[in-house]
Amino acid sequence: MMNILVVGGGGREHALVRALSASKKVKKIWCAPGNAGIAAEAECVAVKSDDIPRLLKFAREKKVDLTLVGPESPLVNGLVDHFRRAGLKVVGPTRAAARLEGSKSFAKEFMRKYGIPTARCEVIPNFRKGTYVLTRWPGRSVVKADGLAAGKGVKVCESQAEAKEFLYDVMEKEIFGGAGDTAVIEECLEGQEATVMAFCDGKTLAAMPASQDHKRLLDNDRGPNTGGMGAYAPAPLITPDLQADIEATIFKPFLKGLQAESFDFRGIIYFGLMITPQGPKVLEFNVRFGDPETQVVLPLLESDLTEILLAVAEQRLSGLRIRWSKQTALTVVLAAAGYPAGPERGRTVKGIRGAAKGEGVQVYCAGVGEQKKQWVTAGGRVLAVTGIGSSFKEARDRAYKAVAKISFSGMQYRRDIGAKAMEALSR
Numbered sequence: 001m002m003n004i005l006v007v008g009g010g011g012r013e014h015a016l017v018r019a020l021s022a023s024k025k026v027k028k029i030w031c032a033p034g035n036a037g038i039a040a041e042a043e044c045v046a047v048k049s050d051d052i053p054r055l056l057k058f059a060r061e062k063k064v065d066l067t068l069v070g071p072e073s074p075l076v077n078g079l080v081d082h083f084r085r086a087g088l089k090v091v092g093p094t095r096a097a098a099r100l101e102g103s104k105s106f107a108k109e110f111m112r113k114y115g116i117p118t119a120r121c122e123v124i125p126n127f128r129k130g131t132y133v134l135t136r137w138p139g140r141s142v143v144k145a146d147g148l149a150a151g152k153g154v155k156v157c158e159s160q161a162e163a164k165e166f167l168y169d170v171m172e173k174e175i176f177g178g179a180g181d182t183a184v185i186e187e188c189l190e191g192q193e194a195t196v197m198a199f200c201d202g203k204t205l206a207a208m209p210a211s212q213d214h215k216r217l218l219d220n221d222r223g224p225n226t227g228g229m230g231a232y233a234p235a236p237l238i239t240p241d242l243q244a245d246i247e248a249t250i251f252k253p254f255l256k257g258l259q260a261e262s263f264d265f266r267g268i269i270y271f272g273l274m275i276t277p278q279g280p281k282v283l284e285f286n287v288r289f290g291d292p293e294t295q296v297v298l299p300l301l302e303s304d305l306t307e308i309l310l311a312v313a314e315q316r317l318s319g320l321r322i323r324w325s326k327q328t329a330l331t332v333v334l335a336a337a338g339y340p341a342g343p344e345r346g347r348t349v350k351g352i353r354g355a356a357k358g359e360g361v362q363v364y365c366a367g368v369g370e371q372k373k374q375w376v377t378a379g380g381r382v383l384a385v386t387g388i389g390s391s392f393k394e395a396r397d398r399a400y401k402a403v404a405k406i407s408f409s410g411m412q413y414r415r416d417i418g419a420k421a422m423e424a425l426s427r
């Protein structure tokens, strides 16, 4: 029987905690910092997810058997290195390997070196050089801050002028601080986006069902970019043939690269893909579970998550058969008023319990706090409401039926999660 520590406090971590608590191998789960919703299923610890020294102290004192890290920042800052040095078992890449997410120029260089298909790009060391490089990029381009910027450091630019302006904000105005000391300009790829996550023990990749996120705030992909407003899995776009193509052209060279660079990557790898007419290309690596993709992928997992994570940590993934349900899951994110710019806090959230009772429904709490024994909004993305069903339509109907039972002042959500895929399926 194991004691497990989950690091993080969003909807993704709630889904992880719920999947882990279904395991026969688990005795106790802590979540740092967790949230008011997670507190009903795990013991929340008041330690921030990027406070590595205090997390380490806690894990040692409580004799934690396995630590699972949700967000990117502690991984990029070397949590895994510190835990391993202290003899603690942990799922996640080391600091060196986490640069695949922590630095876009580093990720692009890795892709170039190992032949992983991706957009053409140039690395920009300073603004002056950038303006010069841009003269060679006349039409649309994509400008990216090199470092972590909470999903906001990327802009698809329609013109040279727009690209120059964003590059100025990133490199001269430093709107993302040091994350913009370097930038990347890349070719704008056309196609549909998909996410493929995989368990990775450094030698083997075991794919999870492909999913699709909805990044824009408003229906029909309008409004500002967000952390993600909804998702579904499996994504019908990723046919078995395409999946085989992704494994041959992306998984294989990725593993080869890990080995050639001696990266210790025992964790979760997230491939953000563009399915172009020339085949799948990598937009980005994340070195962790996606949010909200996790809230649609984990409800489909039939195998024991703890056993898989142990196999990842002990490099035994090749011997494991992971079972996935044939159902579909679809999640709708409910966000606070003012999200993403400045979410309103402290609004009473009603109806969670009633919604969660629905057949084939999972409600995951993200920005949920407690005030006077009531649940209140405490962050941008407040809840992820997942419907699970034997068809795409059933999953979607169940999710939206559950959403209708929940309310808080200023609640924002998209009405069109999965709408395009439904349309494509009915054709």
Ligand code: AMP
Binding pocket: 119, 142, 144, 151, 154, 156, 186, 187, 188, 189, 190, 193, 215, 272, 283, 284
């Ligand atoms: P990233 O964080 O690099 O995945 O970028 C965030 C979002 O920007 C992606 O999900 C895409 O919607 C968009 N994006 C990034 N790179 C490109 C590209 N080369 N071509 C088109 N869209 C892109």
Ligand code: GLY
Binding pocket: 151, 213, 227, 228, 286, 289, 290, 291, 292, 293
């Ligand atoms: N849903 C996108 C991410 O987790 O980065």
